[in-house]
Amino acid sequence: MLNRKSSSKSTKAGIGGIKMLIAVSSIAITLGGWGILAHDQLQSGLTTQTAFAQSSVTNTQQGLNQSAASQVSSAVRPVVRTRSSR
């Protein structure tokens, strides 16, 4: 009788432990899931920003190259004209 009582008491305590684990795991899933989602969003945001910055740099570089090329060609033309007019 005493053994059965003690065994029932320990099983009850075991169930209490399992309940606590279930509750802690549920909170961990909720907060951990939020952490993972927030981290992923930050990473994808940074990737997008980096890609945007890289494309901006490339576009600026191309723009500068074109601008420089057109300035050089416009500077060279008068010289060519002057020479041809002679």
Next chain:
Amino acid sequence: MFKSKTQGIDELEPVIPMSTAVAILLATAIITATIGLFFEQWLPGLSVSIFGPQPKVYWDLARSSAIAAYLLLWLAVVTGLLVTNRMGRGRFSVQNVVDLHQFSSLLGLLFGLFHGLILLGDKYIGFTLVQVIVPFTSLNYQPLWVGLGQLAFYIALPVTFSFYIRKTITTAAWRAIHYASFILYAFVTVHGLLAGSDTGALPILLMYAVTNAIVIYLTVLRIIGSPSAPSLAK
């Protein structure tokens, strides 16, 4: 006298039983390891999620709490089926499995409530209180599939609270209420699969596949193997 004092100490039960102590250690390990391993890595994301120009904390918590609520509901269904299949009677008594069944049902309901109400903070979709409370009114986002989740919550209320009125209702009423939990589980699964924004992720798909396979297996066992009334319904 000295002898009897020693015997008294020998007969004392530990204040915290071994299994509870192990559970406390495991819970502490889970929390501390999570903080130690991931918190620093997650902190910038969490900060942006709360204080950024478009806070996504409400939406993200709704998504993650939905997974917890789904798993708790699954556990409630599985423990319920184990009791009626008479499989959950090895190490634990029926009363203990029923205890877990009730606990997971109630906790699942709480997480389901949190999952719905936290969406009120989300400004992107902009759920109103009426859209959160009244099924099929979420016109901004998947009204049908969101509506199934809302209906499931309202079915879960009487199923969960039927434990408290068990002695005042008939066995037939008790069973009818509990059979509704199959509809509830189906609604929640469809809601999760079709309204959830994480369904495309492989771990989530695997979760649905494994949990549903277990429920279907135990249900088939219940139908073919244990036609007699469960002992709880006596």
